[in-house]
Amino acid sequence: MVMIILEHALPARRYSGNALKHNLDNLLLGASGTILLRLVPGILAAHLALQNELWQIGISYSLDLPQSSLLFTVSAVVFLDFCIYWQHRYFHYNKYLWRLHRVHHSDTMLSASSALRFHPLEILLSMLIKSALVLGLGIPFVAVVLFEILLNACAIFNHTNIRLPKRFEQIFRRLVVTPSMHRIHHSTDLVDSNRNFGFCLSVWDRAFNSYAPLNSSGINNFVMGVKEVEKTESEGLASLITQPFKQQR
Numbered sequence: 001m002v003m004i005i006l007e008h009a010l011p012a013r014r015y016s017g018n019a020l021k022h023n024l025d026n027l028l029l030g031a032s033g034t035i036l037l038r039l040v041p042g043i044l045a046a047h048l049a050l051q052n053e054l055w056q057i058g059i060s061y062s063l064d065l066p067q068s069s070l071l072f073t074v075s076a077v078v079f080l081d082f083c084i085y086w087q088h089r090y091f092h093y094n095k096y097l098w099r100l101h102r103v104h105h106s107d108t109m110l111s112a113s114s115a116l117r118f119h120p121l122e123i124l125l126s127m128l129i130k131s132a133l134v135l136g137l138g139i140p141f142v143a144v145v146l147f148e149i150l151l152n153a154c155a156i157f158n159h160t161n162i163r164l165p166k167r168f169e170q171i172f173r174r175l176v177v178t179p180s181m182h183r184i185h186h187s188t189d190l191v192d193s194n195r196n197f198g199f200c201l202s203v204w205d206r207a208f209n210s211y212a213p214l215n216s217s218g219i220n221n222f223v224m225g226v227k228e229v230e231k232t233e234s235e236g237l238a239s240l241i242t243q244p245f246k247q248q249r
Helices: 002-009 019-039 045-055 070-093 095-105 112-116 120-137 141-159 166-172 179-185 203-207 237-245
Strands: none
Touching: 002 112, 019 112, 019 120, 019 237, 045 120, 045 141, 070 095, 070 120, 070 141, 070 203, 095 120, 095 237, 112 141, 141 179
16 A cells, blocks of 8 residues: 555656556456465465474475574575576466466556456466475475565565655665566566566576666656557456467467
8 A cells, every 4th residue: 555655656657547447457366366375275385384394394304404593584585586586587488377477467557556466377376386395495484474575565566656766776776676677577578578587686687687777778668568468358357367368469
């Protein structure tokens, strides 16, 4: 709610359509993913991490690493962010996974609610990947919960249609992904949309040659969305749910 208020007070770009409908579509899609996860709570990463304190499955338990130490918790959170970066990149390069992720990118009015705009099947698959990491590596419960809070907070922040002060922007993006940095990733230009994959820490894009400080045309008012997705297929809950299964032009 804070981000929604701020993006109306300090917008980076003007809305080109019905903002209320746009936010409602995104909220409904996000809710559908939440409902799906509620139906299969046994796969939730935090749930498995809690159970794993009894099972003690994974590399960290095998190596007898200090599960309760602050250093281990911080390291686990950073490593999960690293994994999400590569998951995001792979969803762009695999044509089948891209069909699911494309629903998120078909948003042409990026705002705080866009952080919730993920297809339910992508949410489910992402949770399965995180759960596998939690069990395989033996990541503790507290690290999983902290990471989920951080991931969601950062996703809402970097999707927000807000204009940060230039000096603050330059300093802040050295550590975390800012709205102007992530906005480039939502350009219709493939050169730009294959840059800035990070959700929280910006270091991964810099380290793995996917960082772009500006979009390829060097302007702020570039077009966002996916070229091959019709406008009618990027609006409305039913269209968003069925979009991955339709043949695109």
